[in-house]
Amino acid sequence: AQSVTQLDSQVPVFEEAPVELRCNYSSSVSVYLFWYVQYPNQGLQLLLKYLSGSTLVKGINGFEAEFNKSQTSFHLRKPSVHISDTAEYFCAVTRDYNQGGKLIFGQGTELSVKP
Amino acid sequence: DTGVSQDPRHKITKRGQNVTFRCDPISEHNRLYWYRQTLGQGPEFLTYFQNEAQLEKSRLLSDRFSAERPKGSFSTLEIQRTEQGDSAMYLCASSLAGEGNTIYFGEGSWLTVV
Numbered sequence: 199a200q201s202v203t204q205l206d207s208q209v210p211v212f213e214e215a216p217v218e219l220r221c222n223y224s225s226s227v228s229v230y231l232f233w234y235v236q237y238p239n240q241g242l243q244l245l246l247k248y249l250s251g252s253t254l255v256k257g258i259n260g261f262e263a264e265f266n267k268s269q270t271s272f273h274l275r276k277p278s279v280h281i282s283d284t285a286e287y288f289c290a291v292t293r294d295y296n297q298g299g300k301l302i303f304g305q306g307t308e309l310s311v312k313p
Numbered sequence: 314d315t316g317v318s319q320d321p322r323h324k325i326t327k328r329g330q331n332v333t334f335r336c337d338p339i340s341e342h343n344r345l346y347w348y349r350q351t352l353g354q355g356p357e358f359l360t361y362f363q364n365e366a367q368l369e370k371s372r373l374l375s376d377r378f379s380a381e382r383p384k385g386s387f388s389t390l391e392i393q394r395t396e397q398g399d400s401a402m403y404l405c406a407s408s409l410a411g412e413g414n415t416i417y418f419g420e421g422s423w424l425t426v427v
Contacts, residue, residue, distance in 0.1 A: 202355075234418075239420075240420050240421075241317070241404060241418040241419050241420040241421050242356070242404070242406075242418040243418070244415050244416075244417075247415070249412065249413050288355050288356070290355075299344070299408065299410075299414075299416060300346065300358045300361055300369065301348075301356070301358065301416065302358070303355030303356050303357070304355050305353070305354055305355050306353070306354070306355050
């Protein structure tokens, strides 16, 4: 079975500083990886996804993530954050996209950007 | 394209009552998912449909929960004899079947059982 661990429950950071949100996964088979963002009282919006190919994935809003198979990690980064990036971020994994594609989520990381 | 639509957005009900949530997926999407999210947690998979067929159900989906997608378009999630532990946000999502296709989420339906 797959599982996802987000190593930080809360990450406070000042505006314009860089940020990294950490995600590790466990799976005995190849997986597909995702980062979603959730603003207060809203649903989830896809930031980026890794299916195959280049291990550096670029997403919306200036975010990027790097897939590291040997370390089973998929950390999310942004070089300079804005106040508007304050939200909950979820890392997710799915094993077999063609067999349903259900997502297994981590517990989330609350990013708080301070002026 | 208005995205995934859920109704109602908020529901407060008394313990023991039945509640029903509706989800309208993106129109051409043949897969539809239900997830549950409690405060401070990530979403947990409940069930999914491909067209009108319910292909997988989580163990989280007790016999008080039933989901339907009768014509392969909208879906309903009914909770019978609600309990306080059912209080959560119920998220619907949809996608096209196939590798690489994004799963799009609705804004969720908040349930509070008092």
